Amino acid sequence: MYLLLIVYPLVMGAWALAVPSNRRRPWLLPLGGLANLAITWWAVARAGASGLVSAPDAWLWLDPLGKLVLGLLAVLFAICSLYAPGYLSLRSDRPNRLFCANLFVMQAMMASVVLAHHLGLMWVAMEATTLASAPLLYFNSNARSLEAVWKYLLIGSVGIALALLGSFFLAYASLKSGLPPTLDFDRLLSQAPRLSFPWLRAAFVLLLIGYGTKMGLAPMHTWKPDAYGEAPGLVGALLAGGVTSCAFLAILRIHQIQVASTGAHMAHDMMILMGLFSMAVAAVFMAGQRDFKRMLAYSSIEHMGILILGIGIGGGAADGALLHMINNALTKGALFLSAGNIHRAFGSKLTDSVHGAIRRTPLSGGLFLAGFLAIAGSPPFGPFVSEFTILNAALAGGRYVTGGLFLLLMAAVFISMGATVLAVVQGKPPVDDGPGRFHDSVATGLPIVLFMALVLLLGLSIPAPLETLLREAARSLEARQ
Amino acid sequence: MAEILDPILITALALNFVALGVSRVKGAVNAVALQGILLGTLPLLVHPEIHPRGIVLVVVTIALKGYVLPWFLLHAMREANIRHEVNPVVGYKSSLFLGAVGTGLAIVYSSTLPLASEHAGMLFVPASLATVWTGFLLLTTRREAIMQVLGYLVLENGLFVFGVLLLEAMPFLVEAGVLLDLFTAVFVMGIIIHQIGREFSSISTEHLSELKE
Numbered sequence: 001m002y003l004l005l006i007v008y009p010l011v012m013g014a015w016a017l018a019v020p021s022n023r024r025r026p027w028l029l030p031l032g033g034l035a036n037l038a039i040t041w042w043a044v045a046r047a048g049a050s051g052l053v054s055a056p057d058a059w060l061w062l063d064p065l066g067k068l069v070l071g072l073l074a075v076l077f078a079i080c081s082l083y084a085p086g087y088l089s090l091r092s093d094r095p096n097r098l099f100c101a102n103l104f105v106m107q108a109m110m111a112s113v114v115l116a117h118h119l120g121l122m123w124v125a126m127e128a129t130t131l132a133s134a135p136l137l138y139f140n141s142n143a144r145s146l147e148a149v150w151k152y153l154l155i156g157s158v159g160i161a162l163a164l165l166g167s168f169f170l171a172y173a174s175l176k177s178g179l180p181p182t183l184d185f186d187r188l189l190s191q192a193p194r195l196s197f198p199w200l201r202a203a204f205v206l207l208l209i210g211y212g213t214k215m216g217l218a219p220m221h222t223w224k225p226d227a228y229g230e231a232p233g234l235v236g237a238l239l240a241g242g243v244t245s246c247a248f249l250a251i252l253r254i255h256q257i258q259v260a261s262t263g264a265h266m267a268h269d270m271m272i273l274m275g276l277f278s279m280a281v282a283a284v285f286m287a288g289q290r291d292f293k294r295m296l297a298y299s300s301i302e303h304m305g306i307l308i309l310g311i312g313i314g315g316g317a318a319d320g321a322l323l324h325m326i327n328n329a330l331t332k333g334a335l336f337l338s339a340g341n342i343h344r345a346f347g348s349k350l351t352d353s354v355h356g357a358i359r360r361t362p363l364s365g366g367l368f369l370a371g372f373l374a375i376a377g378s379p380p381f382g383p384f385v386s387e388f389t390i391l392n393a394a395l396a397g398g399r400y401v402t403g404g405l406f407l408l409l410m411a412a413v414f415i416s417m418g419a420t421v422l423a424v425v426q427g428k429p430p431v432d433d434g435p436g437r438f439h440d441s442v443a444t445g446l447p448i449v450l451f452m453a454l455v456l457l458l459g460l461s462i463p464a465p466l467e468t469l470l471r472e473a474a475r476s477l478e479a480r481q
Numbered sequence: 482m483a484e485i486l487d488p489i490l491i492t493a494l495a496l497n498f499v500a501l502g503v504s505r506v507k508g509a510v511n512a513v514a515l516q517g518i519l520l521g522t523l524p525l526l527v528h529p530e531i532h533p534r535g536i537v538l539v540v541v542t543i544a545l546k547g548y549v550l551p552w553f554l555l556h557a558m559r560e561a562n563i564r565h566e567v568n569p570v571v572g573y574k575s576s577l578f579l580g581a582v583g584t585g586l587a588i589v590y591s592s593t594l595p596l597a598s599e600h601a602g603m604l605f606v607p608a609s610l611a612t613v614w615t616g617f618l619l620l621t622t623r624r625e626a627i628m629q630v631l632g633y634l635v636l637e638n639g640l641f642v643f644g645v646l647l648l649e650a651m652p653f654l655v656e657a658g659v660l661l662d663l664f665t666a667v668f669v670m671g672i673i674i675h676q677i678g679r680e681f682s683s684i685s686t687e688h689l690s691e692l693k694e
Contacts (some may be wrong), residue, residue: 144692
């Protein structure tokens with residue numbers, strides 16, 4: 001049954017390859033995105049109703065954490081797919097056959113990462129998301145995107161190779177303890193207390209570095225500004241909201257095993273350190289950032305840091321991190337799509353020549369500003385709630401230094417990012433050079449409005465079904481502590 | 482069994498140094514191909530009672546790493562019409578030295594990891610870690626895009642050595658998936674190398690330096 005979640009996007013991808021018309025092909029995306037959302041809805045609801053439990057040796061199943069991430073991926077993909085036809089009609093000079101097909105393949109592979117309960121299979125799917133997204137990054141086919149895609153592929157592949165070595169170490173940890181070697185997640189989880197500790201410790205470090213590279217945690221983040229800076233906004237939204245959430249899920253799974261064994265302390269300290277370091281790197285490189293798409297990449301590094309920090313602190317902060325994963329993904333969707341529109345409208349993504357976005361493209365400019373306020377943690381938007389939860393838990397747990405640094409870095413990022421965002425939004429736009437320029441339209445505006453509406457909704461009140469999903473997911477993280 | 486395994490692993494380690502020290506790209510490609518073939522036979526030697534599906538995987542692995550991928554890389558090199566000399570960031574002597582230090586550290590570190598009794602005294606873990614290290618060195622100290630891809634392949638060979646100890650944990654589907662990913666990765670990288678060659682008339686990644694702060 002769960003196979004449908006993977007097979008359906010693949011079929012749509014094949015269909016996209018087969019459609020000959022460059023003009024009509026992009027319309028498959030909203031069709032596929034919405035149907036995929038419906039299938040996901042059905043799968044998540046059904047898994048909840050039957051109270052699905054772990055079936056040993058089942059490689060694909062939907063657990064509470066999986067439900068949360070899968071739902072997020074489906075919403076993100078659906079809204080991005082609504083944006084695609086409008087965007088691709090503006091870029092009708094470029095062939096979009098591979099672009100459309102690979103978007104579907106990427107969605108299928110992300111769903112596989114979430115469903116996989118075999119760490120080897122999860123690894124294969126994660127590497128496949130990297131490979132499927134490479135042609136998406138190269139959509140503009142110029143020297144800059146070539147450089148970005150090369151770094152993305154090489155750093156991503158090396159990082160993920162370390163994750164495979166870490167997975168092997170994990171399997172060896174079970175072999176060393178006299179158990180049959182396995183990469184089956186649920187078996188590893190149930191055997192965790194008996195796993196050989198030196199191997200487990202080395203495995204955790206490798207897996208954190210490996211999947212941390214895919215997440216874009218500092219200091220393995222170097223590919224991110226280049227990749228997000230050169231990718232079309234639509235692809236940036238899917239990478240920053242989708243692929244990173246998948247990599248976060250992979251780390252959560254490893255974390256579950258680590259917690260279920262013995263030495264959770266080492267893991268927690270390492271995650272806190274890495275989280276704060278990512279936030280610090282983001283704050284430094286955002287200061288004086290002239291390229292607003294690269295700025296969004298650093299913002300993504302910052303928020304990946306916040307996620308891993310929340311898990312490192314644990315308890316209520318872990319609940320906050322799960323909520324923040326959703327808030328971050330949806331807000332990044334709004335930011336990347338509006339940044340893409342502004343980029344189109346000005347033909348540049350540097351603050352040297354982009355001013356007054358709110359005048360030339362009132363909708364995109366306004367939403368870009370709102371997205372910035374949301375991601376920086378201003379009420380009444382969703383990220384405020386999740387960031388506040390993490391901070392609260394840090395302070396309540398007596399981690400004053402961590403909490404203080406968290407606040408300080410948030411403030412630093414707010415100031416640096418604010419300077420760049422205001423430079424883009426305010427002021428007088430340069431002289432309009434001709435009628436061919438991009439203007440806001442329903443096709444390219446509505447998806448961003450949807451993203452921001454969800455972000456606002458999550459800030460005001462969390463819908464009951466999501467609340468249940470979050471509670472179940474949080475419980476599965478803590479279950480064996 | 483160890484009497485056949487150790488010479489194979491030691492040869493694979495020696496090939497790491499060939500890849501680090503050789504001055505022509507083609508020589509490095511051949512060294513990595515030979516390493517792939519040698520290591521590809523390991524599953525048969527470690528698990529003589531291997532399943533027929535396992536034998537298929539062994540054959541595909543050897544064909545892929547020993548012939549298909551090297552051919553593809555050399556083809557991409559010829560198409561891009563590039564220089565055949567390696568132009569390393571870190572000189573050959575220093576690379577070899579770093580390789581030797583890394584191999585030494587790999588041996589020391591592996592001795593701290595407890596081995597299962599059936600693997601005691603085997604060279605698998607140090608050979609794996611040293612090969613992973615060599616892959617890293619190639620990736621970071623070589624400017625040619627092809628040499629970086631070779632670094633990735635050497636890295637993967639290192640992982641493969643470790644994976645041989647864990648065949649039971651890797652179902653057919655997963656191993657086939659890993660191979661498919663490897664093939665696709667090198668294929669995509671080859672296409673990009675082709676594009677880099679077209680864009681810059683050279684495949685040195687020195688040209689890929691526009692994106693920075």
